[in-house]
Amino acid sequence: MKLVIADDHAVVRTGFSMLLNYQEGMEVVGTAADGRQAFEKVKELSPDVLLLDLSMPPGESGLFAASKIHDMFPEVKILILTMYDDEEYITHTFKSGALGYILKNSPDDELIKAIRTVAKGERYIDPVLMNASFEKFLVTDEIPEHDKEPFNILTQRELEILPLVAKGYGNKDIAEMLFISVKTVEAHKSRIMDKLGLGSRPELVEYAVRKKLFDI
CATH class of the missing domain: 1.10.10.10 (Winged helix-like DNA-binding domain superfamily/Winged helix DNA-binding domain)
Incomplete structure (x- = not known):
């Protein structure tokens, strides 16, 4: 499984790369510091999964990059990485074409599980954020009523x-x-x-x- 990691912090890119390269069947083939670099890396390397930070100032954000990458390279599975535990972002994550949403402070084994889940084309939501309203996102694009703003x-x-x-x-x-x-x-x-x-x-x-x- 070829992976690309996009995050504006070099220490995060390095840490995740070390963790993932240690996993059986996973290889980090490239990294990016913002959304535009992520787009170019995906275009160049054709990864199976893209780990994409939601917020990457001052460059292009992950949310916008996800939409463009999904439109151009729909075969690439996108997993959003974020510190935001705001449920509203889950809505926009799946609207953008990403398949998964995980918090950066999640345990290592949960990150591995998330990657393997989206790699199979299945949706994933961090267990910390899961509730009855958002379970439907695992199978549908329907937006919960309280998010229709x-x-x-x-x-x-x-x-x-x-x-x-x-x-x-x-x-x-x-x-x-x-x-x-x-x-x-x-x-x-x-x-x-x-x-x-x-x-x-x-x-x-x-x-x-x-x-x-x-x-x-």
């Missing part, structure tokens, strides 16, 4: 643009980063504001911070 109706592209706007990037900068036109950025921004019921950039920034879409 404005955040969940944004498209993946809108979720990608929103934190960039909140960080203060201009339309031209965002267009260049995402390889789209300025008019497309403006259209997405307008739809984001409408969907979320926001009236100004300060409100958008506050929303992005509250939803942990980027780190301050």
Whole structure:
């Protein structure tokens, strides 16, 4: 089983690599420090499983990278690594195409179990986060009723643009980063504001911070 590890902390990449290379039938063939590097490593190395950190400032986040990688390389199984124990992120993990969600402080044997589970094409949720509402995610994409809020109706592209706007990037900068036109950025921004019921950039920034879409 070929693995790629994407995490913005070198010590985490090294530690996980040592652990996983020691396991029978597992080999870490590459590592990445952010979402964009993860995309390139997947493209270059064609791993079976990608371990992807959810938050990798200042680079591209794992949530957005997961969506792009799943669209381009659907055969690669994605396991999200995170310190966030917020159930809301489970929703977005599976919407992005990832198969698993595990906390970084989980025991080593639980991480191994998670990797082997997603490698078989099965879904995995850290046992610490499991409850009746989220058991359905193991077999379906249905979103629990209490998670049907404005955040969940944004498209993946809108979720990608929103934190960039909140960080203060201009339309031209965002267009260049995402390889789209300025008019497309403006259209997405307008739809984001409408969907979320926001009236100004300060409100958008506050929303992005509250939803942990980027780190301050």
